[in-house]
Amino acid sequence: MSEDLASAAVPAHTTVARGSRNDNTRRHNLSSLLTAVHYGGPLTRAQLTRDTGLNRSTIGGLVTELAQLGLVIEDSAAETGAVGRPSLIVRPDRRVVALALHPDVDAIELGAVAIDGTVLARRRASVDAPPTPQDAAAFAWEAAREIGQEIPGLRVVGAGAAVPGLVAADGATVVDAPHLGWRGVDFREVLAEALTLPVVVGNDANMGLRAEWSFGAARGVDTVVFLNGSASGIGGAALVGGRMLRGGRGYGGEFGHMMIRSDGERCSCGRSGCLETVLNAERLDAVAHDDAALDALASTLADAIANLECAFDPDLVLLGGYLGSLYAVRRPLVDARVEELAFRPDVEDVAIARTALGGNRLLIGAAERAFAALLQDPAGVALVAL
Numbered sequence: 001m002s003e004d005l006a007s008a009a010v011p012a013h014t015t016v017a018r019g020s021r022n023d024n025t026r027r028h029n030l031s032s033l034l035t036a037v038h039y040g041g042p043l044t045r046a047q048l049t050r051d052t053g054l055n056r057s058t059i060g061g062l063v064t065e066l067a068q069l070g071l072v073i074e075d076s077a078a079e080t081g082a083v084g085r086p087s088l089i090v091r092p093d094r095r096v097v098a099l100a101l102h103p104d105v106d107a108i109e110l111g112a113v114a115i116d117g118t119v120l121a122r123r124r125a126s127v128d129a130p131p132t133p134q135d136a137a138a139f140a141w142e143a144a145r146e147i148g149q150e151i152p153g154l155r156v157v158g159a160g161a162a163v164p165g166l167v168a169a170d171g172a173t174v175v176d177a178p179h180l181g182w183r184g185v186d187f188r189e190v191l192a193e194a195l196t197l198p199v200v201v202g203n204d205a206n207m208g209l210r211a212e213w214s215f216g217a218a219r220g221v222d223t224v225v226f227l228n229g230s231a232s233g234i235g236g237a238a239l240v241g242g243r244m245l246r247g248g249r250g251y252g253g254e255f256g257h258m259m260i261r262s263d264g265e266r267c268s269c270g271r272s273g274c275l276e277t278v279l280n281a282e283r284l285d286a287v288a289h290d291d292a293a294l295d296a297l298a299s300t301l302a303d304a305i306a307n308l309e310c311a312f313d314p315d316l317v318l319l320g321g322y323l324g325s326l327y328a329v330r331r332p333l334v335d336a337r338v339e340e341l342a343f344r345p346d347v348e349d350v351a352i353a354r355t356a357l358g359g360n361r362l363l364i365g366a367a368e369r370a371f372a373a374l375l376q377d378p379a380g381v382a383l384v385a386l
């Protein structure tokens with residue numbers, strides 16, 4: 001949309017307009033190509049031609065430009081057949097990284113994530129009390145400095161922070177992260193000042209789902225509901241028709257606070273009977289050896305899934321953290337109860353699955369947000385040495 005607006009703003013009959021249109025096309029094509037190798041790389045030029053719909057000579061020029069920008073590497077792979085030249089392979093340059101920060105109640109973690117989604121290095125610090133925004137930013141600076149010394153030659157596009165709480169649609173303000181005690185904090189500003197990098201802040205579950213959609217268990221699935229159990233309760237996120245559910249102000253997807261027991265316990269959010277008051281890590285630990293109690297928790301999980309299926313009609317329900325663990329030990333019970341409660345007729349078409357990226361998920365998801373500007377305009381974003 002911004003490209004359309006940009007070209008529409010220039011009178012069509014001027015020389016500037018022709019140059020501008022060509023430049024827009026070139027930038028769009030660079031974006032298509034880098035996006036293709038980001039999600040699908042390494043790729044041959046023939047695969048790139050197929051994936052982007054651009055012709056071979058155009059691809060050649062674009063690959064050269066991306067290589068000059070230091071974003072991709074082209075080298076020859078093994079021969080694809082008995083006859084013919086070795087095919088040239090285009091891969092993202094893994095020295096291009098984003099920093100990813102995850103402050104949580106019991107630890108702060110920072111990772112350097114390469115443009116192909118690989119976590120190259122990470123630093124984690126356990127904390128006795130939930131970190132302040134300033135603590136988290138100071139840790140990020142120190143950890144980034146250490147990683148820069150450990151792996152020379154990294155170039156950084158920016159940083160993403162995955163925060164367990166409500167984050168405004170501006171990608172900056174933590175409106176309320178009750179477990180951390182952060183309220184109304186412009187964390188983008190705090191972190192950007194510490195790192196002197198562009199920063200984007202997001203909700204941890206949204207970033208986790210984004211990671212699973214890009215590189216994990218939800219690849220290629222358009223409508224996904226995600227529930228993640230962690231030390232901070234239950235995070236939720238939904239991808240609807242390929243777009244992340246945000247809601248009007250960015251607070252959509254708080255599935256951990258769906259009311260599941262009208263006479264239930266008081267929740268950290270101030271209400272009573274929320275899903276995470278019934279189904280949480282402490283309770284799961286406490287009943288780990290009690291079959292009947294585990295069945296009851298699994299049944300609650302199924303109730304929640306059935307409610308979400310009514311609301312979203314998802315192709316996939318993705319379970320992470322302790323919810324994934326619970327599903328693994330009570331799968332037949334959960335599947336049967338979800339089917340029993342199903343509202344729609346073809347319930348067997350709904351897949352329930354565990355996440356695939358494990359402890360890398362939030363770092364990869366936060367990095368994905370930081371890479372977005374580069375993927376959108378590969379020639380227009382400056383990288384800085386770490």
Ligand SMILES: [Zn+2]
Pocket residue numbers: 256257267268269270271274
């Ligand atoms: Zn609640």
